[in-house]
Amino acid sequence: METEIQALIAALTDLRDGVLASFRNLLLPSRLNQLAILLVCALVAWGGRRWASPRLNDWLRTREGWPKWRLRLALVLQKRLQLIFFVLLAWSANAVIASMTIFTSHRYLVALGATIATALLGVSIAARLIRSPFLRRLATWGMWAFVVIYFLDLSGGFSTFLDSVAVNFADFRISALSVIKALVVTGVLFLGARAVAEQAQKRIEGNQEISPSMQVLAVKFLQIALYGAAFFIGLKAVGFDLTGLAVLSGAIGVGLGFGLQKVVSNLVSGVIILLDKSVKPGDVISLGDTFGWIERLGARYVSVVTRDGKEFLIPNEDLITGQVVNWSHSNDFVRIDITFGTSYGDDPHIVRKLAVEAARSVARVLPSRPAVCHITGFGDSSVDYVLRFWITDPVEGLMNVRGAVYLALWDAFKEHGISIPFPQREVRLLNDPAQAADTAG
Incomplete structure (x- = not known):
C-alpha cells in the first residue's frame, strides 16, 4: 500500500x-x-x-x-x-x-x-x-x-x-486509465452497433415476407447480439481479463436475480410473446378496461394506444398470465351485438327487416357477411331484440360504429313509425284530500 x-x-x-x-x-x-x-x-x-x-x-x-x-x-x-x-x-x-x-x-x-x-x-x-x-x-x-x-x-x-490510480483484486488490476480506455472503446463500438442495428431494422421491417412478430423478434435478437459483442470486444480490446469478470458478474448476477425477478419475467414473457405470435403490432386487444391497438412490442412491456390517444405500457407478464381478448388474432372479422326494444304494437317482422337494413346502410358494416336481428324476449314494456353485424377494421374503434348503427336505427324507426317505449310510472299520493274528494264524488 x-x-x-x-x-x-x-x-x-x-x-x-x-x-x-x-x-x-x-x-x-x-x-x-x-x-x-x-x-x-x-x-x-x-x-x-x-x-x-x-x-x-x-x-x-x-x-x-x-x-x-x-x-x-x-x-x-x-x-x-x-x-x-x-x-x-x-x-x-x-x-x-x-x-x-x-x-x-x-x-x-x-x-x-x-x-x-x-x-x-x-x-x-x-x-x-x-x-x-x-x-x-x-x-x-x-x-x-x-x-x-x-x-x-x-x-x-x-x-x-x-x-x-488503480485497485487490485488479487491478480486482477483495474486502473483509471484502463477504465477510461474501456469506456471510450466500448462507446465507439456501441455507436457502430447502433448504426448497424438501425439499418438492419429498416431492412427487416421493410420485408413484407416476414411477419410483424418475427420482425420484432429478429430486431431484438440482432440488437442483443450487436450490443453484447460491442461490450465484450471493448473490454477485451483494452486488456480486461474476461475470466475474472465472468466470476465477478456471476456472483453479482445471483444477488440481482432475486431482486429483479419481475424484470426477468417480463423479458422472458416478451420472448414468448414473439415466438408464439399471440399478439403483434397492429392487433386490437382488450385487457381489463383497456381497449386499443398494439403500437409496438418492447423488451419489457407492450405499448397499447387507445382511441382517446392514451398510451398504456402493459408488462409482458400480464399478457402471458392474464386473459387477453385479441380482436384480430387469427383474422380481422369482428362481430358486434347491439340491443334495443320496440313497443308491443309494432310488427316484429317489420322491425327485424328495418334493423337489418339500417345496419347494412352503415359504411363500415360488412355486406359480405349477413346481418341478423333476433327477438331475445318480451320485456315489461317492450319487445327486446339483438342486432348482429360484422366489421373488419376494429382498429378504427368499436364505439363509433355502434353509434352509427344506433343512429341508423333511429332514423329508420322514425321514418316508418316504429316507437321505442320507455318506462311510464303513475305516482299516487296517499292521504291526499283532493284525491279522496274525487274518489267520494
Whole structure:
C-alpha cells in the first residue's frame, strides 16, 4: 500500500512539472504577440457570431422546402458559429504569418490554437450522433479534454498519473486509465452497433415476407447480439481479463436475480410473446378496461394506444398470465351485438327487416357477411331484440360504429313509425284530500 501511494505521489509530481513546463513554453515573451493574435481572432469571432446568428436564423425560417436533415445540420452549425469563425480566422492568420516568415516558431501558437479549435469543432459536431443529452455532453467534454491534453503534449504525464490510480483484486488490476480506455472503446463500438442495428431494422421491417412478430423478434435478437459483442470486444480490446469478470458478474448476477425477478419475467414473457405470435403490432386487444391497438412490442412491456390517444405500457407478464381478448388474432372479422326494444304494437317482422337494413346502410358494416336481428324476449314494456353485424377494421374503434348503427336505427324507426317505449310510472299520493274528494264524488 505504501509503495502504491509513493507511486501516486511521484506521478502527480511528474504531471505537475509537465504542466508547468508546457505553460512556460507557451508563455515565452517571444510568443506574446501570437497570443495577442489569437485573442483578437476570438473577439472578432464573438462579434461575427453576434452579427450573423440572428440573420442566419431568419434565413433558415424561410427554407420550408429543405429536408429535415439539412435543417438540423444548419442549426448545429448555427450554434457553433463563434467557433467556426475562430477556426477560419486562426488559420487565415497562420497563413498570413507563414507568407511573411519562414520560421515556424513565429507562428507556433497560432497554428496550435487553430489546430485545437478545429479538433474541438469536429468533436462537437460528431457528438451529435449521440442521442442522450447527458451522454453527449459527457462525451464532448471528455474528448475536448483529451484534445487539449494531446496537443499540449501532456498525454504522457496524464497517462502515468491515471495508470497509478488503480485497485487490485488479487491478480486482477483495474486502473483509471484502463477504465477510461474501456469506456471510450466500448462507446465507439456501441455507436457502430447502433448504426448497424438501425439499418438492419429498416431492412427487416421493410420485408413484407416476414411477419410483424418475427420482425420484432429478429430486431431484438440482432440488437442483443450487436450490443453484447460491442461490450465484450471493448473490454477485451483494452486488456480486461474476461475470466475474472465472468466470476465477478456471476456472483453479482445471483444477488440481482432475486431482486429483479419481475424484470426477468417480463423479458422472458416478451420472448414468448414473439415466438408464439399471440399478439403483434397492429392487433386490437382488450385487457381489463383497456381497449386499443398494439403500437409496438418492447423488451419489457407492450405499448397499447387507445382511441382517446392514451398510451398504456402493459408488462409482458400480464399478457402471458392474464386473459387477453385479441380482436384480430387469427383474422380481422369482428362481430358486434347491439340491443334495443320496440313497443308491443309494432310488427316484429317489420322491425327485424328495418334493423337489418339500417345496419347494412352503415359504411363500415360488412355486406359480405349477413346481418341478423333476433327477438331475445318480451320485456315489461317492450319487445327486446339483438342486432348482429360484422366489421373488419376494429382498429378504427368499436364505439363509433355502434353509434352509427344506433343512429341508423333511429332514423329508420322514425321514418316508418316504429316507437321505442320507455318506462311510464303513475305516482299516487296517499292521504291526499283532493284525491279522496274525487274518489267520494
